[in-house]
Amino acid sequence: MASAPAIIPVSAPQKPSLPWLPTPLLLSQYPTLRHLRYCSSMKQLRQIHGHAITSGAMLDNFVASRILSFSALSPCGSLSYARLLFSHLRKPDTFTFNTLLRAYVSSADPLAGLLFYMEALESSALHRPDNHSFALLLKACSEAPSLSLGVMVHAQAIKFGWGSLVSVQNFLVHMYGSCGEIGMARLAFDGIVECDDASMNMMLGGLMKCGCFEDARQLFDGMSERDVVTWSVMINGLVQSSRFKEGLEIFRRMLEEKVEPNESVLVNVLTACAHLGAMEQGMWVEKYLKRKSIKLTVRLGTALVDMYLKCGNVEKAYEIFTRMEEKNVLAWTAMIGGLAINGRGKDALQLFSQMEMEEVSPNEVTFIGVLNACSHSGLVADVLKYFNSMTEVYKVKPNVQHYCCLVDLYGRCGMLDKAEEVIRKMPMKPNSAVWGALLSSCRIHGNSLLGEVVGRKLIELEPNNSGRYVLLSNLYAANGRWDDVAELRRVMKENGVMKMPGSSFIDLKGHVHEFIAGDNVHPQSKEIYTMLSEMTKKLRLAGYKANTDQALLGMDEEEKETAVSYHSEKLAIAFGLINTEPGTTIRITKNLRVCGDCHTATKMLSKIYGREFVVRDRGRFHHFKDGSCSCNDFW
């Protein structure tokens, strides 16, 4: 292949070859277009464009559309330049129009494509939109998503005679499905005379997006041909609906049927692993990438880093992170935020300054991680420095979550008045997360007076969130106010709120085991309970006394003790101790916050069994080792 000319030889212009243009086959050898292949900046594109104008090549729609296409779609192009270019075309054809339309639809604001369509029609730049035009317009409405605009595009498609072409009908299904109108999607689907692969996949995607998982499953199972997109629609849909376990199951089936997963499936599988704390399976993906020599793209890399961080394996995450060739703001953000929740606040902040040195601009999410780092590591002296640089240097407008981090930080450090001040002065209405942060702080520091006010406010705000009741109830319990606990339970019952059952996951050799407090459905249940009583015995010898403050009311002491000793994470720990090699780290993921008793017990167990336990709870990580925890008993 010839090497790329750095600059276009303007000094030796080609003789205008229009209107004796060669046939289409030779057209591709037209000098202007050959240069386009090596074009890598707008500066070069402008030169080519100028050249095309002077040589008269711009009069040819093919040449014009290629230049426009480059400007519109190339990463180093410019959409506005393409738009200008289009408006100067004498007689743009539909193909050229579609090129620009596609650029609009895949931009940050897909609906700009609709505006472009209307303008082009009105100015007669566009005479006959074709099937591709409508596919693109419908896609824009799906991504917004906007049902009302989608219906209008549907009408236009019928008006121009494309309403019953499969390629357009497919996107009608997609549009209605994405707008949550599964009935309309179904109607459009049933109107297709001859379905193709895409029809099925779009219908499947619509069902998934609308939450009709049973119907989706039925359609999926009934399909005779399942291509890679079919599998990805299914897996990605499940993962994005937080059905992580099901997503992994389908992934397993996909591999069994020897379909090669693509990047999006692998990213979604890693997301599922991250949520479940399924590190073994995540590691399998990493090995798979190596085995198939799949390039570690920035997306795959970020997904892997995030997965390892959410499984509490900071070392592996950092290893992948350093191996990544390209690091964009998302990659840095994942690493910084992940270090923060793993209790490595100082490392997170150090990485942040490294990011600044490499001149990657942090965004608002990055600063959530940075503030979290200050919060989880108690770096109260530094926080304002970062908060100010966020607004002053990086011009990131703080949102409610940033203020929430501040409240959380001051609250954790016992500066409750400072936390209250933040709430009073924040420029927006504090949401329930903000009040929740304050309530947690009240519980940690035993401020039941303020805690009660905040707790009641929260319950008013979110009467169906069981966690809010539990927190207030724990606050009462910690102060021995058992009557108020009982009253709260009554209100909870009255509002029909069910306490979310605590459950713990543990990933063993690529299989995720789930435990719920006191359950005995696991095949190894008998061994687990035997192990549990052995653990309790050893704990007692080490001076452990059950902390039943946070147990349910209406039990006597012995019942309470039994109840806490069967908490889901204790079952998971017992299971882990039985099934893993001595000395290895045991990783557990919990859906709720770790209770005080389990926290104390796990600390002691780490010493008794010489094991490291990594427990991920709702909000952060606990690395238990040698009888202490990385959170310094602050959570």
Add this chain to the structure above:
DNA sequence: CTAGGGTTAG
């Protein structure tokens, strides 16, 4: 000239 379906951080 020939364009389809699914995509990452809190």
